Every structure is written in C-alpha cells, then in structure tokens.
Amino acid sequence: MRWALIGASRIARQYMVGAIRAQHGEILQVLSASAERARAFADEHHIPRSGTDLNELLQNPDVDAVYISTTNEKHVPQAIAALTAGKHVLCEKPLALTLKEASDMVCAADEAGLVFATNHHLRCSGSHRAVRALIASGRIGRVLSLRLHHAVFLPPHLQGWRINSPGAGGGVIPDITVHDADVARFHLGEDPVSVVAQMASSGLGEGVEDSAMSVWTMASGAMVMSHESFTHPFAGSGLEVHGTDGSIFARDVMTQNPIGSIELVTASGREAIGFDQHDLYAEGVRRFHAAVAGDGEPAATGLDGVKSLAVALAVRDAAARGVRVEVNYGDLH
Ligand code: NDP
Numbered sequence: 001m002r003w004a005l006i007g008a009s010r011i012a013r014q015y016m017v018g019a020i021r022a023q024h025g026e027i028l029q030v031l032s033a034s035a036e037r038a039r040a041f042a043d044e045h046h047i048p049r050s051g052t053d054l055n056e057l058l059q060n061p062d063v064d065a066v067y068i069s070t071t072n073e074k075h076v077p078q079a080i081a082a083l084t085a086g087k088h089v090l091c092e093k094p095l096a097l098t099l100k101e102a103s104d105m106v107c108a109a110d111e112a113g114l115v116f117a118t119n120h121h122l123r124c125s126g127s128h129r130a131v132r133a134l135i136a137s138g139r140i141g142r143v144l145s146l147r148l149h150h151a152v153f154l155p156p157h158l159q160g161w162r163i164n165s166p167g168a169g170g171g172v173i174p175d176i177t178v179h180d181a182d183v184a185r186f187h188l189g190e191d192p193v194s195v196v197a198q199m200a201s202s203g204l205g206e207g208v209e210d211s212a213m214s215v216w217t218m219a220s221g222a223m224v225m226s227h228e229s230f231t232h233p234f235a236g237s238g239l240e241v242h243g244t245d246g247s248i249f250a251r252d253v254m255t256q257n258p259i260g261s262i263e264l265v266t267a268s269g270r271e272a273i274g275f276d277q278h279d280l281y282a283e284g285v286r287r288f289h290a291a292v293a294g295d296g297e298p299a300a301t302g303l304d305g306v307k308s309l310a311v312a313l314a315v316r317d318a319a320a321r322g323v324r325v326e327v328n329y330g331d332l333h
Contacts, residue, residue, distance in 0.1 A: 001020075001023075001024075001025045001026070001064050001065055001289050001292065002025070002026045002028050002062050002063055002064045002065070003020055003025050003026065003027050003028065003063070003064070003065050003066065003067060004027070004028055004029045004030070004031065004057050004060070004063045004065075004066045004067075004087075005017075005027060005029070005030040005031065005041075005047070005066070005067050005069070006031045006054070006057070006066050006067065006068045006069070006070060006078050006082070007031070007032070007067075007068060007069040007070035007074075007092075008030055008031075008032040008034075008037045008038055008040075008041040009069040009070065010157070010158070011069050011092065012030075012041075012067065012069045013041070013044070013045070014256075015256065015281040016067055016069065016119075016281055016285075017045050018279075018281075018282070019279060019281035019282040019284065019285045020067070020285050022279065022282040022285070023282055023285040023286050023289055025285060025289065027045070027047050028047070028048060028049060028060065028062055028063055029042070029047060029048065029049035029050060029051065029057055029060070029063070030042050030045075030047050030049075030050050030051075031050075031051055031052065031053075031054060031057050032050070032052060033052060034052070035050070035051070035052050038050035038051060038052060054078065054081055055081075058081060058082055058085035058087060059085070063087060064087065064088060064292070065087055065088040065089065065090065065115075065288070065292065066078075066082045066087050066088075066089055066090070067090045067091075067119075068082070068089060068090070068091045068092060069092045069119075070092075071161050071165075071168040071169060072092075072094055072096070072097060072168060072169025072174060073097055073167060073168050073169050075091055075092065075094075075095055075096055075105075076095075076096045076097075076101040076102075076104070076105060079091050079095075079105045079108075079116070080104065080105060080108050083105070083108040083109050083112050083114055083116065084108065084112070086112065086114065087114070088114050088115040088116070088288075088292050089105075089109065089114065089115070089116045089117070090117045090119055090284075090285075090288050090298070091105070091116070091117070091118060091119065091302075091305070092118075092119050093118055093119060093120055093178045093179065093182075093305060093308065093309075094169060094174045094175075094178045094305070094308070094309045094312065095118060095302070095305040095306065095309055096309065097169050097174070098313075099306065099309060099310055099313060099328065099329075099330050100330070102302075102305060102306045102309050103306055103330045103331065103332050105302060106302035106303055106305075106306055106332055107332075109302055115288065115291045115292050115298060116301070116302040117284075117287075117288050117291070117298030117299070117300060117301060117302065117305075118182075118298075118300040118301065118302060118304050118305030118308070119281075119284060119300070120178075120179060120182040120299070120300035120304060120305070120308065121256065121280040121281055121284055122179055122182065122183050122186075122253075122254065122280070123182060123183065123186040123299055123300055124280045124281070124283040124284045124287070124299045125253065125258060125275075125280045125283075126258060126275035126276030126277055126278055127250055127253040127258070127260050127262060127275045128183065128186065128187070128250075128253065129275065129276070130262055130273055130274070130275035130276075131187060131239070131241065131248055131250050131253075131262060132186060132187050134241075134248055134262075134264060134273065135187055135188075135241060135243075135248070138245075139245065139246055139264065139266065140241060140242070140243030140244070140245055140246035140247060140248060140264070140266070141243040141244035141245030141246065142243055142244045142245075143188060143220070143222045143241060143242070143243045144222060144223070144242050144243055144244065145222060145223045145224070145225070145241075145242045146184055146187060146188060146222065146223075146224045146225070146239065146240070146241050146242075147224075147225045147226075147239060147240040147242075148180045148183060148184065148224065148225065148226040148227065148239050148254070149227055149235065149236070149237050149238045149239065149240075149254070150176050150179070150180050150226070150227060150228045150229075150237050150254045151211070151227050151228060151229035151231075151232035151235040151237070152176075152229065152230065152232060152235070152237060152254075153230065153231065153232055153233040154204060154210075154230035154231075159204060159230075162175055162208075162230070163204045163205055163206055163208065163210060163230065164206040164207060164208070165207075165208070166207055166208050170207075170208045171205065171208035171209050171210070171316075172199075172205075172208075172209055172210050172211060172212055172228045172229060172230050173199065173209060173212050173228070173312050173315055173316045173319075174309075174312055175228075175230075176228040176229075177212060177214070177226065177228050177311070177312040177315050178305075178308040178309055178311070178312045179254070179308070180226045180228060180254075181226075181307070181308040181310075181311035181312060182300060182304060182307075182308040183239065183254070184216065184218075184224045184226070184311075185304070185307060185308070187239075187241065188218055188220070188222060188224075190218050190219050190220055190222075191218075191219070191307055191311075191327065191329065192216035192217065192218060192224065192311050192314075192327050193216075193217050193218060193219055193326065193327060194216070194217050194314075194324055194325060194326045194327060195214050195215065195216045195217075195311065195314045195315050195318050195324070195325055195327060196214065196215050196318055196323075196324045196325075197212060197213065197214035197215075197315045197316075197318040197319040197325075198212070198213050198214070198319050199211065199212040199213075199315075199316065199319035199320075200212075202229065202231045203231045204230050204231050205230070209316075209319070210229060210230040210231050211228070211229040211230070211231060212226075212227070212228050212229070212315060212316075212319060213225075213226070213227050213228075214226050214315045214318065214319070216311070216327075226315075236251065236252055237251075237252055237253065237254035237255060238250050238251040238252060238253055238254065238260070239253065239254065245266060245267070246264060246265060246266035246267075247264075247265045247266075248262065248263070248264055248265075248273075249262070249263045249265065250262045250263075251263075256280065256281075257280070258276075258277035258278060258279065258280060259277075262274075262275060283299065284298070284299050284300075287299040303332055303333075306329070306330065306332055307329055310327050310328060310329045310330070311327055313328075314326070314327040314328065
C-alpha cells in the first residue's frame with residue numbers, strides 16, 4: 001500500500017509513520033499548509049516528497065490511500081477530495097464537527113466503493129479486545145454498567161488548538177469523548193440511546209470545555225458513566241464493566257500504548273487476565289490494508305466514526321442545555 005500523509009501532525013510523527021511502515025506501507029509524500037513544515041517532516045521521516053497542494057497530491061496515481069491527521073475542521077474537505085480522487089481514506093477522529101458532514105464522508109466513500117476508516121485506536125488494543133472477549137464469554141453475566149475513566153493531563157505541547165479553538169474542533173468532548181463512545185459501543189455491542197451531561201472549564205479550556213462527565217443509557221438498559229478531562233495529572237485511566245455475575249477492572253488502558261492490567265472479579269475470586277501487547281496503531285493499519293485487499297472491514301469504519309461523533313455531540317448538547325438528549329445518529333445505519 002502506498003500512502004500519502006495529509007497533515008504534518010504530532011500523531012503522524014509519534015505513531016502513524018511507524019505504524020504504516022510496520023505494516024509494510026510505503027509513505028510517498030506528506031502535505032502541510034506550510035511548505036517548510038512539510039519539508040522538515042519529510043526530511044525527518046525520509047519521505048520522498050512534500051508539498052502544500054492537495055490536488056497535486058491527489059493526482060498522483062501512485063498514491064493508494066491517504067491518512068488525514070490535520071485539525072478537526074479540515075478532515076471533511078480533505079477526505080471528500082481524496083475519495084473523489086479515488087483514494088482510500090484513514091481519517092482521524094472526530095471525523096467532522098457536525099453529524100451531516102461526517103455522514104457525507106461515509107456516503108462519498110460508499111458511492112466511490114472505497115475504504116473509509118476512523119482511527120479509533122483503542123478498539124485495536126489487546127487489552128480492550130480481552131475485555132470484550134470476557135464480556136462476550138458471559139463470565140460477568142448480564143452487563144449492568146460500564147464506567148469509563150479518561151481524565152488525563154494534556155501536556156503543554158498539546159495545549160494549542162485543543163484548548164483554545166472551537167473552530168478547529170477544540171474541547172475535550174470532540175477530542176476524548178468520541179474515543180469513549182467508541183469504546184462503549186465496542187464493548188457492549190449497542191449504541192447509546194440518550195445522555196445527560198455536565199461540562200466545565202477547569203483550568204485549561206479557553207472558550208471550550210476541558211472536562212466532561214456524562215451518563216448514557218443503552219438500549220439493553222445498561223448504564224454508562226463517562227469522564228473525560230485535560231486537567232487531571234494523577235487520575236490515571238481505565239474502565240470497569242459490572243455484570244450480574246462479575247466485574248472487570250481494566251486499569252491504565254485508555255492510552256496510546258499497549259500497557260495496563262485487567263482483573264476479573266467473580267464469586268470464585270480475583271483473576272489477572274493477560275492480553276496481547278501489540279502496537280495499537282499498527283494493528284489499525286493492518287486491518288485497513290486488509291480491508292483494501294477485500295478482507296473484512298477496517299477496525300473502526302466510517303460509520304463507527306459517525307456514531308462516536310453523534311454521542312459526543314449529544315453529550316455537548318446535553319451539557320449546554322442541561323437536559324437529557326436522545327442521540328441523533330442521522331440516516332446511516
Ligand atoms: P497537531 O497539532 O500536532 O497537528 C494538527 C495540525 O496542526 C497539523 O496538521 C499541522 O498542520 C498543524 N501544526 C503542527 N505543528 C504545527 C506548528 N508547529 N505550527 C503550526 N501548525 C502546526 O495535532 P495532533 O497530532 O495532536 O492531532 C491531529 C489529529 O489527530 C486531530 O484530529 C486529533 O483529534 C487526532 N488525534 C488522534 C489520536 C488517536 O489516537 N486516534 C491521538 C492524537 C490526535 P499542517 O498539516 O498544515 O502542517
């Protein structure tokens with residue numbers, strides 16, 4: 001697979017260049033709004049070409065797929081242009097700032113017959129897969145509730161558009177709540193139906209929320225409690241799944257790296273659960289390559305990205321208006 005990178009971003013630098021190459025993908029070029037930044041990125045990562053012209057990049061017949069990791073408001077026009085040019089697309093979350101735009105991306109991919117995936121990395125981790133398998137095995141019985149702890153401290157080098165630019169899709173809800181929505185859907189196999197929520201600016205947010213707490217009701221009656229923040233240096237992350245016959249405690253698993261621990265607690269006692277510790281992002285690229293080759297679906301599809309965005313939008317709306325909000329997933333199913 002021959003890739004082009006749209007966005008000279010940190011996530012591309014830290015994880016995705018390595019993940020693509022680990023799956024034997026070739027990176028042909030990188031695009032940035034700044035020629036200097038594109039060139040520096042290309043030099044640093046030994047990428048043959050760099051530039052600022054999206055059309056020129058998309059006209060390159062050697063490029064099979066693009067990875068989009070620009071700021072959130074740019075994802076839609078860049079993805080639609082890439083799909084129109086016949087390129088498969090792996091797009092960062094949140095797919096868009098509105099549900100309509102995200103749905104348009106999925107429709108464009110369907111019409112073109114191209115693979116369109118969302119880079120929700122957590123469902124690619126060995127830890128989350130082990131939790132999901134435990135739930136599916138029935139060892140905790142009927143799921144009653146899921147608690148998601150995803151309150152972290154945003155390091156200074158990430159404190160740019162995420163904390164001060166609503167226009168670029170800043171705020172903890174588009175940044176982290178989307179991941180938590182995807183995790184809940186992945187584990188429980190159902191979509192949140194309605195949400196209540198509160199949000200706050202607790203030290204970092206300048207015009208956007210930096211913290212949110214919400215409760216989601218699932219169709220089965222299970223309840224989900226979700227906490228996201230940019231301002232919690234020592235809270236750690238994790239999830240708990242509580243069922244009629246047992247509980248799962250997964251600690252430090254809401255991360256970018258294959259770390260953490262899982263414990264199953266039942267009437268028989270406490271049991272440490274092992275899991276595979278592969279690279280999350282490389283696994284996402286592996287599934288993307290397979291989907292392009294006609295073997296299954298990407299780890300998180302475009303529709304998964306639409307649904308995680310729908311939940312995040314509902315959380316923000318519920319918090320802003322102080323009411324319970326039914327999640328609007330639009331017309332796609
Ligand atoms: P960055 O702030 O690093 O990059 C976003 C854009 O900012 C880049 O495309 C770049 O624009 C511009 N930029 C980068 N460095 C500079 C600079 N020094 N001066 C001016 N502009 C600069 O964002 P992230 O990598 O943190 O996030 C990018 C996307 O990836 C977001 O959509 C985010 O939500 C997502 N993300 C996903 C993660 C996941 O695990 N799935 C984790 C982290 C982020 P240009 O391309 O024009 O150079």
